[in-house]
Amino acid sequence: MQNFVYHNPTKLVFxxxxxxxxxxxxxxxxxxxxxxGGGSIxxxxxxxxxxxxxxxxxxxxxxxxxxxxxxxxLMKAVEVCRREKVEFLLAVGGGSVLDGTKFIAVAAxxxxxxxxxxxxxxxxxxxxxxxxxxxxxxxxxxxSNPIAVISREATREKLAxxxxxxxxxxxxxxxxxHYSLPRRQVQNGIADAFVHVMEQYLTYPADAPVQDxxxxxxxxxxxxxxxxxxxxxxxxxxxAAIALCSTLALNGLIGCGVPQDWTTHLIGHxxxxxxGLDHAQxxxxxxxxxxxxxxxxxxxxxxxxxxxxxxxxxxxxxxxAAIRKTExxxxxxxxxxxxxxxxxxxxERFEEIAARIEARGLRLGEHKSIGRKEIxxxxxxxL
Amino acid sequence: MQNFVYHNPTKLVFxxxxxxxxxxxxxxxxxxxxxxGGGSIxxxxxxxxxxxxxxxxxxxxxxxxxxxxxxxxLMKAVEVCRREKVEFLLAVGGGSVLDGTKFIAVAAxxxxxxxxxxxxxxxxxxxxxxxxxxxxxxxxxxxSNPIAVISREATREKLAxxxxxxxxxxxxxxxxxHYSLPRRQVQNGIADAFVHVMEQYLTYPADAPVQDxxxxxxxxxxxxxxxxxxxxxxxxxxxAAIALCSTLALNGLIGCGVPQDWTTHLIGHxxxxxxGLDHAQxxxxxxxxxxxxxxxxxxxxxxxxxxxxxxxxxxxxxxxAAIRKTExxxxxxxxxxxxxxxxxxxxERFEEIAARIEARGLRLGEHKSIGRKEIxxxxxxxL
Numbered sequence: 001m002q003n004f005v006y007h008n009p010t011k012l013v014f015x016x017x018x019x020x021x022x023x024x025x026x027x028x029x030x031x032x033x034x035x036x037g038g039g040s041i042x043x044x045x046x047x048x049x050x051x052x053x054x055x056x057x058x059x060x061x062x063x064x065x066x067x068x069x070x071x072x073x074l075m076k077a078v079e080v081c082r083r084e085k086v087e088f089l090l091a092v093g094g095g096s097v098l099d100g101t102k103f104i105a106v107a108a109x110x111x112x113x114x115x116x117x118x119x120x121x122x123x124x125x126x127x128x129x130x131x132x133x134x135x136x137x138x139x140x141x142x143x144s145n146p147i148a149v150i151s152r153e154a155t156r157e158k159l160a161x162x163x164x165x166x167x168x169x170x171x172x173x174x175x176x177x178h179y180s181l182p183r184r185q186v187q188n189g190i191a192d193a194f195v196h197v198m199e200q201y202l203t204y205p206a207d208a209p210v211q212d213x214x215x216x217x218x219x220x221x222x223x224x225x226x227x228x229x230x231x232x233x234x235x236x237x238x239x240a241a242i243a244l245c246s247t248l249a250l251n252g253l254i255g256c257g258v259p260q261d262w263t264t265h266l267i268g269h270x271x272x273x274x275x276g277l278d279h280a281q282x283x284x285x286x287x288x289x290x291x292x293x294x295x296x297x298x299x300x301x302x303x304x305x306x307x308x309x310x311x312x313x314x315x316x317x318x319x320x321a322a323i324r325k326t327e328x329x330x331x332x333x334x335x336x337x338x339x340x341x342x343x344x345x346x347x348e349r350f351e352e353i354a355a356r357i358e359a360r361g362l363r364l365g366e367h368k369s370i371g372r373k374e375i376x377x378x379x380x381x382x383l
Numbered sequence: 384m385q386n387f388v389y390h391n392p393t394k395l396v397f398x399x400x401x402x403x404x405x406x407x408x409x410x411x412x413x414x415x416x417x418x419x420g421g422g423s424i425x426x427x428x429x430x431x432x433x434x435x436x437x438x439x440x441x442x443x444x445x446x447x448x449x450x451x452x453x454x455x456x457l458m459k460a461v462e463v464c465r466r467e468k469v470e471f472l473l474a475v476g477g478g479s480v481l482d483g484t485k486f487i488a489v490a491a492x493x494x495x496x497x498x499x500x501x502x503x504x505x506x507x508x509x510x511x512x513x514x515x516x517x518x519x520x521x522x523x524x525x526x527s528n529p530i531a532v533i534s535r536e537a538t539r540e541k542l543a544x545x546x547x548x549x550x551x552x553x554x555x556x557x558x559x560x561h562y563s564l565p566r567r568q569v570q571n572g573i574a575d576a577f578v579h580v581m582e583q584y585l586t587y588p589a590d591a592p593v594q595d596x597x598x599x600x601x602x603x604x605x606x607x608x609x610x611x612x613x614x615x616x617x618x619x620x621x622x623a624a625i626a627l628c629s630t631l632a633l634n635g636l637i638g639c640g641v642p643q644d645w646t647t648h649l650i651g652h653x654x655x656x657x658x659g660l661d662h663a664q665x666x667x668x669x670x671x672x673x674x675x676x677x678x679x680x681x682x683x684x685x686x687x688x689x690x691x692x693x694x695x696x697x698x699x700x701x702x703x704a705a706i707r708k709t710e711x712x713x714x715x716x717x718x719x720x721x722x723x724x725x726x727x728x729x730x731e732r733f734e735e736i737a738a739r740i741e742a743r744g745l746r747l748g749e750h751k752s753i754g755r756k757e758i759x760x761x762x763x764x765x766l
Contacts, residue, residue: 001623003398008391014640015386207620210604210628217596225592237590240384240640245593253636257397257623 001208001257008252010144011170014244016236018174019046019134022053022090025170026132030087032059033080035101037093039063044180046136050092060084065093068272068279069100071116071152074107078115081108081129091133091168094185095140095192098133102148102166105129119150119159128165134172137181138243139189139280141196141250143171151273158273173247175239183230187334188280190226190242194219194329195264195283196249202291203259203366205300215254216308218245223309227333263290263364267375270353275345284330285340289381291323293374297367340382350379384591384640391635393527394553397627399619401557402429402517405436405473408553409515413470415442416463418484420476422446427563429519433475443467448476451655451662452483454499454535457490461498464491464512474516474551477568478523478575481516485531485549488512502533502542511548517555520564521626522572522663524579524633526554534656541656556630558622566613570717571663573609573625577602577712578647578666579632585674586642586749588683598637599691601628606692610716646673646747650758653736658728667713668723672764674706676757680750723765733762 013021026032034050041047051059062077080086081104091101106125107115117123135143142148146167151158178186201215222245229238248254267290268282291298299319306312306322315321330336337343354375357364364370370378396404409415417433424430434442445460463469464487474484489508490498500506518526525531529550534541561569584598605628612621631637650673651665674681685702689695698704713719720726737758740747747753753761 001398001620001627003401005394005396007394011388011390012639013388015384018386207624209608209624210601210631213600213604214597214631217600218593221593221596237384241590241592244384244640248593248597256395257627 001206002259004257006252006256007164008144008167010168010251012144012247013170013172015240016174016176018172019049019177020053021172022050022132022134025172026054026057026090027088028057030058031085032057032088032090033077033084033086034059034061034090034092035065035077035097035104036061036063036091037065037067037097040180041092041136044136044177046092046134046177050090050134060086065097065100067096068149068151068158069096069103071103071150072154074100074103074150075115077104078107086129089129089131091131092136094135094137094189095142098131098135098142098168099140099148099150101131101133102142103150103161105131105166106163116152118161120157122161125163125165128163131166131168132170133168135243136177137185137189138173138178138246139185139192141193141247143168143173144247144251147250149269156273158269160269173243175236175243178239178243179234181233184278186230186233187336188278189246190222190229191280191284191330191334191336193242193246193249194222194226195280195287197222197254198287199261199265200255200258202298202301202305203261204298205304206258208258211254211256211258212304214248216305218248218254219309221245223329223333226329230335259366261290261366263370263378266357266362266364267353267378270356271340271345274349274353275343277343277345281337281343284334284336285338285343285382286378288323288327288338289378291326292381293378294365294370295319297369340379347380347383350376353379384589385642387640389635389639390547391527391550393551393634395527395630396553396555398623399557399559401555402432402560403436404555405433405515405517408555409437409440409473410471411440413441414468415440415471415473416460416467416469417442417444417473417475418448418460418480418487419444419446419474420448420450420480423563424475424519427519427560429475429517429560433473433517443469448480448483450479451532451534451541452479452486454486454533455537457483457486457533458498460487461490469512472512472514474514475519477518477520478525481514481518481525481551482523482531482533484514484516485525486533486544488514488549489546499535501544503540505544508546508548511546514549514551515553516551518626519560520568520572521556521561521629522568522575524576524630526551526556527630527634530633532652539656541652543652556626558619558626561622561626562617564616567661569613569616570719571661572629573605573612574663574667574713574717574719576625576629576632577605577609578663578670580605580637581670582644582648583638583641585681585684585688586644587681588687589641591641594637594639594641595687597631599688601631601637602692604628606712606716609712613718642749644673644749646753646761649740649745649747650736650761653739654723654728657732657736658726660726660728664720664726667717667719668721668726668765669761671706671710671721672761674709675764676761677748677753678702680752723762730763730766733759736762
């Protein structure tokens with residue numbers, strides 16, 4: 001087991017009717033900017049619940065944060081924060097709204113240059129507005145982690161930053177507010193959480209047995225309850241299980257003291273930046289290809305995964321059996337596409353994508369063994 | 384799944400050589416009281432590492448906190464805090480030192496009456512000294528929770544209190560410092576962590592599937608690595624696994640949104656108070672008796688536990704098979720006693736113990752179905 005530091009200060013407030021607790025959770029006397037997305041919160045009642053809980057507060061709004069939140073949009077919110085002297089940010093939405101709000105939080109105080117440098121040049125923010133969150137879509141784990149992923153329209157870039165400054169102070173998760181989510185967002189959310197688990201688990205045995213068991217437990221729950229929640233959108237306990245799994249998948253816990261991969265995410269971000277594919281759709285397509293490409297290096301862990309998560313007892317090639325089971329879960333269990341060709345993507349830009357990742361100085365995977373050539377090979381395996 | 388709030392602000396600093404990080408973790412400029420136990424830290428090098436990391440700090444010491452830390456001893460430390468204007472407490476030791484330090488932290492500011500009222504009368508402290516921790520014995524989970532259990536010699540009482548004020552601000556866990564622990568403390572620690580998991584898991588199915596999987600994963604790791612660490616005291620990865628399991632067993636996470644039992648602990652505290660038995664020894668003896676007594680109410684969960692933790696596939700009475708496997712783990716895997724009669728305890732005081740729990744207005748178990756009569760029955764099953 002590797003050394004680690006784990007410090008997750010976010011307060012999770014989980015369950016039915018919890019949005020009303022905003023009146024206690026949002027500090028009084030502060031100017032609040034409520035951020036949200038395309039307006040679904042106005043149709044499903046969440047907006048009204050938030051406004052009711054914060055009646056009488058000094059509250060302004062910034063809507064229209066898009067999926068894969070854009071720098072260009074977020075900088076408008078930064079202007080609002082500066083002009084209106086905003087003191088607290090309340091993100092109401094899914095991972096995109098929350099990620100965007102994390103960027104707003106640090107950009108509002110960043111004066112050393114263009115806040116985009118925080119993403120593109122690893123510039124370190126030193127201060128952030130405090131953030132609270134009402135999570136309406138379980139998927140990214142952003143509600144309990146220090147990470148945000150932001151896109152820039154002008155340059156077709158999609159990049160991540162991380163700083164403990166942007167851990168939400170609290171996150172409210174009411175699974176009842178997930179009943180009205182579009183099917184595609186639910187599919188994407190389950191797949192995203194599942195791949196988060198795998199990025200931290202499916203590497204090589206590292207003598208970290210309890211982290212393995214936790215990761216396997218979250219994966220098994222997603223496999224069992226993902227299809228269930230798609231069949232029964234108003235099943236509270238299934239919604240709650242998926243929501244809790246999504247948080248646990250990327251709140252840092254299962255990544256403590258273990259090697260991590262993240263190849264799938266880093267190639268996936270480029271596919272989203274170039275083709276506008278949904279984030280989770282890119283992950284579902286790429287994960288089996290990464291595993292096939294890295295089958296020798298990942299064999300031991302693939303076999304453990306086959307045995308413990310899929311209960312594959314006998315198979316000539318257990319690793320391959322595990323990859324097939326996973327594809328079947330994405331395809332049949334979640335009803336998602338598993339091939340780039342199904343999404344209208346061909347080989348045209350594979351070289352450009354690989355070159356771009358290389359240009360950032362990145363070599364991918366738990367062994368840093370995946371460079372330009374290997375990225376193209378993985379993309380070809382995804383066709 | 385039940386509603387829950389989870390907020391664990393403790394920073395865990397885990398791994399080899401981490402005690403040196405105290406120089407960054409303990410705030411500068413504060414008067415520090417370092418608390419410890421019987422002096423083992425002076426023999427195993429931990430004391431020297433702490434002193435080296437905090438060289439030049441304004442640091443005083445209070446040693447001699449005993450296992451099952453006593454009110455009488457701790458009040459002397461409270462006097463020191465008041466007299467010396469202590470501003471930060473650094474607990475260096477196991478769960479007893481840390482629990483005692485948590486009591487010191489709140490008692491130092493408690494002026495509404497006798498600080499014992501915090502335990503005996505559920506009086507609510509409003510302020511506490513900040514606490515840091517160097518954990519030298521994995522067992523209680525106190526390093527990452529808001530709970531402390533304190534004993535009072537004069538009245539033979541052993542009681543718990545809980546307040547978010549006493550979450551350690553940080554806890555350093557260096558598994559290498561566990562190499563020199565006496566065998567009995569290691570056995571006790573593993574058993575304590577195991578029973579913590581079971582108090583939160585082995586109740587009835589509550590549609591909280593991921594919490595179940597996490598609890599099962601911690602239990603399986605303790606079953607696999609507990610005997611291993613007893614056989615190989617200097618196996619770092621086994622030490623690390625046990626240490627992390629102990630923290631995860633009682634940091635609040637697996638108890639989120641599920642019913643909890645705690646019968647075993649509440650009866651066990653009385654056996655320690657009356658007979659001076661080690662805390663974990665009482666748990667190991669009582670847990671199978673509680674399960675046998677409650678077999679009908681707990682049957683479904685016992686069967687799930689049999690299947691998932693012990694891989695019992697076929698058995699006439701799966702619940703009974705699970706109980707036997709657990710006894711065997713305690714007895715053979717950990718080498719502990721599993722009967723009260725082996726510890727020289729007879730039936731003499733069973734009625735007194737049961738009456739005492741009843742007098743506190745407590746009914747035990749996840750259904751509040753265990754009263755005076757049932758406590759005596761459970762104790763008889765433990766003979």
